[in-house]
Amino acid sequence: MKVTVLKAIGHLTIQDRGRPGQRHAGLPLGGPADRESAILANRLVGNPDLAPMVELALAKADLFFDRDCGLAWTGARVALSVDGQPQGLDRTIICPASVKVSIEGFRYGNYGYLAIGGAWAAARWRGSTSPVLLGDAAHPASSVLRTGASFEVLPSETRLRSAPCLLPSEAETPTVIRISTGPETSRFEAGLGFRAGGGLAGTHLLLGLPFTVDPASDRVGVRLRGTGSLALRPAIFGPEVRSSPTLPGTIQVLPNGDLIVGHVDGPTMGGYPRIGIVVPEDLGLLAQARGGVTFVAAA
Amino acid sequence: MGELLFTPFGKTAYLLQIAEAEDSPPEAYARRVAVFLRMAERLRSASSIVEVVPAYDELLVTWTRTARQSLVRDFIARAYASAIGATPERGEIGQHHRLAVLYGGADLAAVAKALGLSAAGVVELHTSVEYRVQAIGFQPGFAYLGALPAALRLPRKSVPLVRVPPGSVAIAGTQTAVYPHASPGGWHLLGRTAIPTFDAFAASLSRLRVGDTVKFLDATQR
Numbered sequence: 001m002k003v004t005v006l007k008a009i010g011h012l013t014i015q016d017r018g019r020p021g022q023r024h025a026g027l028p029l030g031g032p033a034d035r036e037s038a039i040l041a042n043r044l045v046g047n048p049d050l051a052p053m054v055e056l057a058l059a060k061a062d063l064f065f066d067r068d069c070g071l072a073w074t075g076a077r078v079a080l081s082v083d084g085q086p087q088g089l090d091r092t093i094i095c096p097a098s099v100k101v102s103i104e105g106f107r108y109g110n111y112g113y114l115a116i117g118g119a120w121a122a123a124r125w126r127g128s129t130s131p132v133l134l135g136d137a138a139h140p141a142s143s144v145l146r147t148g149a150s151f152e153v154l155p156s157e158t159r160l161r162s163a164p165c166l167l168p169s170e171a172e173t174p175t176v177i178r179i180s181t182g183p184e185t186s187r188f189e190a191g192l193g194f195r196a197g198g199g200l201a202g203t204h205l206l207l208g209l210p211f212t213v214d215p216a217s218d219r220v221g222v223r224l225r226g227t228g229s230l231a232l233r234p235a236i237f238g239p240e241v242r243s244s245p246t247l248p249g250t251i252q253v254l255p256n257g258d259l260i261v262g263h264v265d266g267p268t269m270g271g272y273p274r275i276g277i278v279v280p281e282d283l284g285l286l287a288q289a290r291g292g293v294t295f296v297a298a299a
Numbered sequence: 300m301g302e303l304l305f306t307p308f309g310k311t312a313y314l315l316q317i318a319e320a321e322d323s324p325p326e327a328y329a330r331r332v333a334v335f336l337r338m339a340e341r342l343r344s345a346s347s348i349v350e351v352v353p354a355y356d357e358l359l360v361t362w363t364r365t366a367r368q369s370l371v372r373d374f375i376a377r378a379y380a381s382a383i384g385a386t387p388e389r390g391e392i393g394q395h396h397r398l399a400v401l402y403g404g405a406d407l408a409a410v411a412k413a414l415g416l417s418a419a420g421v422v423e424l425h426t427s428v429e430y431r432v433q434a435i436g437f438q439p440g441f442a443y444l445g446a447l448p449a450a451l452r453l454p455r456k457s458v459p460l461v462r463v464p465p466g467s468v469a470i471a472g473t474q475t476a477v478y479p480h481a482s483p484g485g486w487h488l489l490g491r492t493a494i495p496t497f498d499a500f501a502a503s504l505s506r507l508r509v510g511d512t513v514k515f516l517d518a519t520q521r
Contacts, residue, residue, distance in 0.1 A: 023350045023359075024339070025504045026439040125499070134439060135465055135480035139499055183306050183314045242472070243437060245352045245359040247312060268352070269436030269443075277309035280364065298310065 001067035003116065004150040006100065010059025012145040013124050016129045017050035023268045029248050030130030033057070033111045033219050034284030035250045044072035044092050044161050045054055045117030052122045052129045054114040054145065057219070060104040061145075063114075067097045070117035070158025074166065076109030076288065091162035092117075107172045109288040110217075118155040134266070156226050167288055174210065174292030178299075182250060182274035204297070206251070206276060211259065211293045220266040222286055224293055226257045241274035243269040249278035263287060300334065305372065305380045312350075312361040315375065326389065329431075331356040333392040336510050337382040338375075345374060353509045354434035393432070393510035398477065398496075400426075400468050400519035404488035405460075410470070413453055422517055424448045425468075425489060430475060432511045440479040440497040440505035443500045444513055447475050459485035468515065475515075479505065490519070 005012070012263045015038065018031030032038035032055055047053075056076075071093045073080050080087045083099035095101060101237045103114070121173045125141040131138040142151070168175065188205050211224035246252070250262045252272035261278055262270065278286055279298045286293065301318035308314050311377040317331045335358040339351045352359040361373045400420045411418045430444035434496075447470055454458035455471045460483065463469070469486035478484060479497035492515075496506045507513065 016463075019342075020349050022507075024352045024435060026436045026441055041333075042507075075489060132439065134497075134499060135482065180309045181307055183308055242355075243434065243443065244316075244357075245354050245434070245436065247308065247350070247359075247361065249309065267437045269354070269441075277312075281309065 001065060001069060001118070001153050001155050002150055003153055004064040004066075005145050005147060006062040006064050008059065008061050008145055008147045008149070010061075011055075011057040012059050012061055013055050013057075013131055014052050014120075014143040014145065014151070015055045016052045016122075016131045017131045018264065019126055019128045019132075021282060022126065023087060023245070023247075024041050026268050027126065027132065028265050028268060030128055030132060032113065032284075033264055033287040034075050034109075034113070034166075036281070036284050037111070037288075038113045038115075040090070040166060041074040041113040041115035044074070044090070044163060045070045045115045045158055046156060047115060050119040053235075055118070056103060056112045056114070058106050058110055061102070063101045063103075065095055065097065065099075065101065065116075068156055069095055069153070069155040071095050071101065072115045072161075073103070074113045074115075074163075076112035076193065077107040077165075077167070077170075078103050078112055079105040079107075088162075090165050092158055092160045094158065094160075107291060109133055109167050110290065111284075111287060116153050116155075117158040118153045118184045121152040121154070144194050166284075168285075175285060175289040176292045177286050177293055177295050178279045178297070179206065179251065179295045180279060180298045182276045183244070184273040185275055187273055188253070188275055206259075206295045207297060208294060215260075215290075217263075217287075219287075220259040221263050221264050221266050222289075224259040224261065226259070244273045244274065246270040246274065247277060249280060249283045250274050251276045251278065261286060300330070300383050303376060305375075308359065308361075308440075310368075311364055311366075312359060313372075313375070315358040315379075317356065325340065328356055329392065330388070331388065332431075332510055333444075334379070334382045334386045336392060337386050341378045342375065347371060348374075352426060352436075354436070393508060393512060394513070395429075395512045395516050396507060397516055398468075398492045398494050399516045400490045400492045402490035402517060402519045404467065404469075404490040405485040406456075406469075407489050410453065410487050411521050414450060416450070421451065421489065422519070424451050425470070425475065426515045428445065428514075428515050430513045430515075432507050432509050432513065433474070435505060435507070435509060438480060438482055442476060442496065442505065442507040442513075444475045446473050453487060455485040456487065460488075463488065464491065465494065466495075468492055477507075493514045 018029045125139040131143040214223040304316045306314040350361040434443040463484035471486040
């Protein structure tokens with residue numbers, strides 16, 4: 001079956017499990033920005049959890065399938081239609097051949113997932129379909145979907161399933177994110193700089209404080225604006241900034257008290273103190289947030 | 300060798316360091332790196348270990364969510380003990396690279412002025428020492444090299460350049476580096492090397508690996 005992208009506005013990519021185990025070469029994990037939602041989409045069409053799927057980041061798209069197939073959409077709340085008919089989200093849709101599937105109007109959430117039931121013939125680079133930008137070129141280039149692009153899927157039998165939405169409702173704000181300690185946590189103890197000891201004290205400085213998601217956030221990093229009331233601006237930034245390894249979810253404190261949370265495509269090294277780390281299960285939730293965010297200590 | 304220190308980094312990672320006396324000699328630093336590089340090979344063979352990232356004289360290790368932390372910790376401790384035994388007291392760790400550079404980069408004149416040197420003086424200092432690859436990251440294959448001679452140390456630029464050309468040789472703080480790809484960057488550009496340090500289809504990606512040594516050569520036509 002040929003899948004054709006009739007129209008793509010914004011960032012559409014083919015994601016899969018990404019590239020675990022390659023950070024020593026400077027390669028980020030990649031994979032879906034909201035892993036839990038992406039897995040759900042694949043389960044709804046009977047695919048393996050992290051088989052390839054299409055990720056849309058605040059994007060619009062029209063797709064055309066030349067055979068019958070099973071589809072499912074999860075993650076961001078959007079208007080999804082098949083041949084002009086509105087469709088439910090978080091459920092299997094049997095899509096007839098040769099009709100247009102349209103996705104638009106991201107109401108809330110920033111990332112959505114379109115799973116297509118079957119085996120994909122998508123190009124891989126170093127074990128994954130997830131595109132990595134090296135200079136001016138993405139690897140693999142065919143995983144960045146633009147208007148006119150196409151790819152092949154061998155459709156499989158699909159049985160109808162449905163699931164509850166994994167995103168909290170729009171009314172639930174702030175988004176509550178669980179965090180644990182990072183290597184420089186103790187430096188922030190009591191907001192006084194390089195004091196010994198620490199344990200959870202440093203990350204506790206973040207707990208309960210209000211942050212707001214900066215709209216410039218993306219798959220590289222989620223930037224969180226503080227209120228300026230933070231006691232996080234002591235002279236902990238030494239004269240010689242030395243970059244150190246980071247992981248997806250690493251929370252770095254910028255000199256102005258804002259935070260940058262490294263995401264799936266983020267650099268593998270960072271130059272700011274690592275005050276803590278978002279638990280992996282909550283990273284997708286953070287990526288989907290648009291308004292307020294607050295932190296609690298992970299159990 | 301000193302005691303192995305485990306600093307938790309979330310629930311499924313440790314940052315490992317080796318406790319040393321403050322006044323330990325430079326050779327001790329090189330040996331800590333050598334021990335961690337040997338350990339890294341062994342740790343990567345375990346299915347429950349995911350990432351093993353050497354940087355400076357530290358090692359970042361992550362494991363799968365389903366692995367038991369106490370068993371991972373025991374495994375790391377055993378790998379450390381055996382790496383100490385297998386690492387010679389002295390000796391080279393890594394390969395040596397010589398990179399020809401066409402000096403005359405966009406920031407060479409400004410760097411010279413800021414440091415109170417001539418452009419030729421900056422080049423002479425930059426090519427005068429052998430650098431060690433301290434870490435790989437920021438972008439795939441970007442190698443952090445140190446230590447830069449003290450007379451060349453400047454803070455990063457306050458406004459990063461939107462597009463640094465690939466192959467740019469740059470300095471910032473105590474480090475120097477080659478940009479393998481075109482990218483934004485906040486380091487001071489001294490020149491460019493025509494020798495590719497990155498191959499997207501080679502198994503190792505980067506020619507430069509942590510522990511390798513690098514010497515820059517002045518290839519500028521005069």
